[in-house]
Every structure is written in C-alpha cells, then in structure tokens.
Amino acid sequence: MTSVNLTIQQLTSSAPGAVCTPDLAQGPWDFDTVPGYGPGSSMHDTIPASAPRQGALPQEYRDASDDELHRRITAARETLGRRVVVLGHFYQRDEIVQHADFLGDSFQLANAAQTVPDAETIVFCGVHFMAETADVLAKEGQRVILPNLAAGCSMADMADIDSVEDAWAQLEALYGTEPDADGRVPVIPVTYMNSAADLKAFCGRHGGIVCTSSNAETVLEWAFERGQRVLFFPDQHLGRNTAKKMGVPLEQMPMWNPRKPLGGSSGDELLDARVILWHGFCSVHKRFTTEQVARARAEHPGVRVIVHPECPMPVVDAADEAGSTDHIRKAVAGATEPTTFAIGTEINMVNRLAAEHPQHTIFCLDPVVCPCSTMYRIHPGYLAWVLEELVAGRTVNQVSVPDDVAADARVALERMLAAKPKSAAGTPQAPTTPAAEAQGR
Numbered sequence: 001m002t003s004v005n006l007t008i009q010q011l012t013s014s015a016p017g018a019v020c021t022p023d024l025a026q027g028p029w030d031f032d033t034v035p036g037y038g039p040g041s042s043m044h045d046t047i048p049a050s051a052p053r054q055g056a057l058p059q060e061y062r063d064a065s066d067d068e069l070h071r072r073i074t075a076a077r078e079t080l081g082r083r084v085v086v087l088g089h090f091y092q093r094d095e096i097v098q099h100a101d102f103l104g105d106s107f108q109l110a111n112a113a114q115t116v117p118d119a120e121t122i123v124f125c126g127v128h129f130m131a132e133t134a135d136v137l138a139k140e141g142q143r144v145i146l147p148n149l150a151a152g153c154s155m156a157d158m159a160d161i162d163s164v165e166d167a168w169a170q171l172e173a174l175y176g177t178e179p180d181a182d183g184r185v186p187v188i189p190v191t192y193m194n195s196a197a198d199l200k201a202f203c204g205r206h207g208g209i210v211c212t213s214s215n216a217e218t219v220l221e222w223a224f225e226r227g228q229r230v231l232f233f234p235d236q237h238l239g240r241n242t243a244k245k246m247g248v249p250l251e252q253m254p255m256w257n258p259r260k261p262l263g264g265s266s267g268d269e270l271l272d273a274r275v276i277l278w279h280g281f282c283s284v285h286k287r288f289t290t291e292q293v294a295r296a297r298a299e300h301p302g303v304r305v306i307v308h309p310e311c312p313m314p315v316v317d318a319a320d321e322a323g324s325t326d327h328i329r330k331a332v333a334g335a336t337e338p339t340t341f342a343i344g345t346e347i348n349m350v351n352r353l354a355a356e357h358p359q360h361t362i363f364c365l366d367p368v369v370c371p372c373s374t375m376y377r378i379h380p381g382y383l384a385w386v387l388e389e390l391v392a393g394r395t396v397n398q399v400s401v402p403d404d405v406a407a408d409a410r411v412a413l414e415r416m417l418a419a420k421p422k423s424a425a426g427t428p429q430a431p432t433t434p435a436a437e438a439q440g441r
C-alpha cells in the first residue's frame with residue numbers, strides 16, 4: 001500500500017508543485033521545536049502560545065528506517081500484550097494505521113475508548129482533543145498517551161474557554177436566562193468534538209452537548225428540543241451545513257467573531273438567530289472548492305463527489321453528498337458497481353480508500369497533496385518511542401484532563417454518545433489490522 005509519506009517524498013523530488021510544501025518530506029521532529037503547526041494544511045494558521053509542545057524525539061528513533069521502526073513497534077506491542085490498546089484515526093498515515101487495534105473517526109474512537117476495559121494504556125494515534133476525550137471517558141486507572149504532544153488541531157484552537165465564556169456572558173445579557181412557554185432555554189451550547197476538554201466541560205455545565213460530524217444532525221435536534229437557539233463552536237461549516245440541511249435559513253445563522261462586540265452581529269440578528277456559528281474552520285477541508293468539483297465532473301463524467309461537512313457550504317452544495325469520514329468509507333464500500341469517486345477529505349484516508357478498493361477509481365478533489373499538519377505529526381518514530389518507554393516501565397506523553405474539567409466534560413460527552421448518528425450505529429471499525437488480530441481484539 002502506498003503511504004502518503006512515500007507519496008510525498010516521491011512528489012517532492014519529482015514534481016515540487018504537487019505538494020503544498022516541500023517541508024512535508026522532512027521528519028515531523030524537525031518542527032517540534034519551532035512555533036507553528038508545521039507543514040501541511042494548517043501551516044499558515046496561528047498557533048496559540050499555550051499549545052502543547054513536543055520535546056525532542058531521541059535520535060535513535062529519528063535515524064531508524066521504516067522497517068526497523070515497524071519491527072520495534074511490533075515487538076513492543078507483543079511484549080505489552082493486552083495491557084495496551086492503540087487507537088488510530090482515519091487520517092493517520094498507513095505506517096501508523098497498520099498498528100492500530102481500532103480505526104475510526106472521532107465518534108467511533110470515543111466509543112472504542114470505552115470498550116477496552118482490560119487495557120491499562122490507550123495510545124491514541126490522532127490529535128490532542130481526541131486523546132483528552134479518551135482520558136475523560138477512560139476507566140479508573142487507565143492512562144492515555146498521545147505519541148506526539150504537538151499533534152493538536154488548528155480548528156480546535158480557534159475557540160478557547162475565555163472567548164466562549166465571554167460570548168456566553170454577552171448572550172445571557174441579551175437573551176436573559178428564563179425559558180419560554182415551551183420550557184426551552186434561550187440558548188444551548190454545542191461544541192464539536194474537535195475542541196478542548198474545557199469547552200466540552202463548559203457545555204456540560206450549561207445544559208449543552210458535544211457533537212461529531214457523524215451525529216451533528218441528531219445533536220441539533222436534541223438541542224432544539226431544549227433550547228430556542230444554539231451557540232455552535234468551533235466549526236462554522238459543520239454547523240452551517242447541518243442546520244441548513246435541517247431547514248434553518250441562512251439569515252438565522254449569524255457568525256460569532258470573538259474579536260468583535262456581540263460577535264460582529266446586531267442585537268436584532270442575534271434575537272432572530274437559530275444557530276450562532278463560531279468563526280472557526282478546518283484548514284484541510286477549507287482547501288476544497290467548487291472549481292475542483294466542476295473540474296472533476298468535466299474530466300470524469302458520472303463521477304460521484306462526496307465531501308466532508310467541514311467543507312464550505314458551496315462545496316457541500318455542489319457535491320453529490322456530504323458526510324463524516326465513516327459515511328464516506330461506507331459509501332465507497334457499499335458501491336456495487338465500479339465507480340469513480342472524487343473525495344473531499346484528508347489525503348491519507350483518500351489514498352487508503354483507493355488502495356482498499358481497486359475496483360473503483362478514487363481520487364482526492366484537491367490535486368495538491370496537503371495532509372493535515374497535526375495528524376502528520378504522529379510518525380512511527382514517536383509510536384515506537386512511547387511503546388518502548390512503556391516496556392521499560394516509563395510513561396511519556398500522558399494526556400490528563402483535570403478531574404473537575406473531566407467531570408463536566410463527561411456529562412456533555414455522554415449526551416453525545418447517546419445521540420446516535422442517523423445512518424450508523426457509530427461503532428468502531430475493528431479489528432481491521434494485523435495488530436488487532438494479534439491482540440485478539
């Protein structure tokens with residue numbers, strides 16, 4: 001299977017314009033000590049000063065070949081046995097995915113974190129907010145490790161607790177706190193899974209809920225039963241695309257810019273609002289355009305265009321369908337005739353789908369290879385390091401949410417886990433890998 005890593009190295013040497021930056025050919029450790037998200041889709045986003053940093057990866061892991069790292073990871077996993085479970089997000093590179101016990105999107109992996117009671121340690125090959133969520137949902141005594149602490153999420157970083165509490169205070173001053181005649185409170189906070197644990201805790205404290213791209217519609221229905229309107233953060237696109245699909249008019253979805261009084265809207269606009277959209281976005285999915293959709297249709301008559309709902313609304317409208325990573329995976333797997341798919345999501349997942357389904361023609365809508373900057377930070381060198389440290393009896397890179405934050409976040413997450421996606425049960429995809437089979441999972 002061709003990994004995005006090898007693809008990038010080949011492209012940077014033969015066709016420099018085919019990747020968004022030649023820096024992608026370097027090891028992620030080259031960026032651990034410099035500020036910023038590193039090469040990839042988020043490289044031009046501003047990283048908060050408070051974002052976790054990764055210390056230097058020991059030289060032996062940087063120097064090791066891919067084969068050596070594979071052997072060392074496999075050996076460490078055999079030694080650790082069922083004491084360790086490895087979770088892998090769909091956007092991870094193939095060299096990581098092959099070692100995962102469970103592969104899934106953030107909703108599925110949140111479920112998976114709850115279904116491994118025998119594991120002392122959850123190694124989360126994803127990004128920081130996912131590891132935090134796993135820690136919140138983990139059993140007593142379980143610990144969660146993120147192989148590279150610099151694997152954050154630029155979208156998650158676009159909303160912070162101070163800005164959200166400030167917005168909430170302004171909205172309470174405008175709306176008051178009394179429920180209407182139907183018992184619905186003025187506003188319900190809904191945070192996307194892609195947010196820090198303290199924002200999930202905020203939602204838990206204020207009668208709100210967490211959503212994922214799998215269950216966003218179910219969650220908004222839940223919120224509208226309890227509230228007159230929703231404050232949705234941090235991804236404006238998921239909020240807008242989901243609410244529009246449910247029939248909410250665009251003029252009732254004002255944007256909240258945290259740098260402006262009342263988020264940049266008038267009091268009347270906010271009083272009429274059904275969904276207030278935070279000014280956040282995913283830099284991976286923002287790259288997709290309607291021009292790319294038109295080009296795919298012109299060059300591949302009959303192409304089926306599927307995009308992720310983090311894409312801008314015009315792209316979702318131009319596509320044939322939109323859905324979570326799990327929806328995309330199932331759509332491809334469920335096609336009974338050879339089909340051409342143009343997919344609007346992260347390149348690692350698109351490449352993997354293409355390799356797994358050779359009967360179909362599958363390509364990424366974006367012709368420029370530009371992976372998620374932070375998913376890219378999880379390299380086999382870091383996975384080998386954290387596992388071998390565990391073998392030696394040491395825990396590195398533990399992600400731990402303070403108890404008071406975790407208690408409130410758990411309230412909002414448990415509401416989310418009860419809000420099943422409309423088209424899927426949300427169970428993790430497992431076992432799919434040699435690692436999973438070896439562990440009997």
Ligand code: SF4
Nearest residue numbers: 153154155282284372
């Ligand atoms: S793909 Fe987008 S939302 Fe997902 S981790 Fe990367 S930056 Fe964050």
